Amino acid sequence: MSKEYVSKTNGAYRLMGTRVSLDSVVYAWHNGLSPESIVDEFPVLTLEQVHGALAFYLAHQDEIDEYLRLSEAEYEVLRQKHIEQLRATKPQLYEKLMAHKQRRAEPAINLKSD
Template structure:
């Protein structure tokens, strides 16, 4: 029997409170939202040419292995985004009104 060296890789790293693909600027959020929307790993790679198919599968595997924690992380991010959006609307109320009125016209 021949021995073959098997390597294990880490695809996700946490930096400054954000999960990213190791060595890339692509967030785990971006890949997981695409995956949850039903996109295939191959189509995700087309949207993120900096990633390999292996990295996308690695990110999805990381998500599936840590689903509860990552789902909570995603919800927390959505709540933070909503809070920041509301603060921006309040601090720029005239601009917000103009944008809203342009959208409804």
């Protein structure tokens, strides 16, 4: 008898009985977390659920990878749309945010002399 660990509801894959997305578990695993570490990151999950989710992912890898790719593309479109809306409606806030982003991207200057 096989047990179900993942369901697709409203176009999103979730671990059964939780609000945790399959995306979260797969990304954590791709970023090098072990199943035990994923449980630590998502205390609502059991080790069995994480292994079940990863088994589901591996059994449907092409389908899930395509779903993740489309989700990332959709997110980027929405992010760009939001940035353009912010630029048009609140240009001062937009400029502040861009300046902050630029400062964070610049490497820190080491003033310590040897």
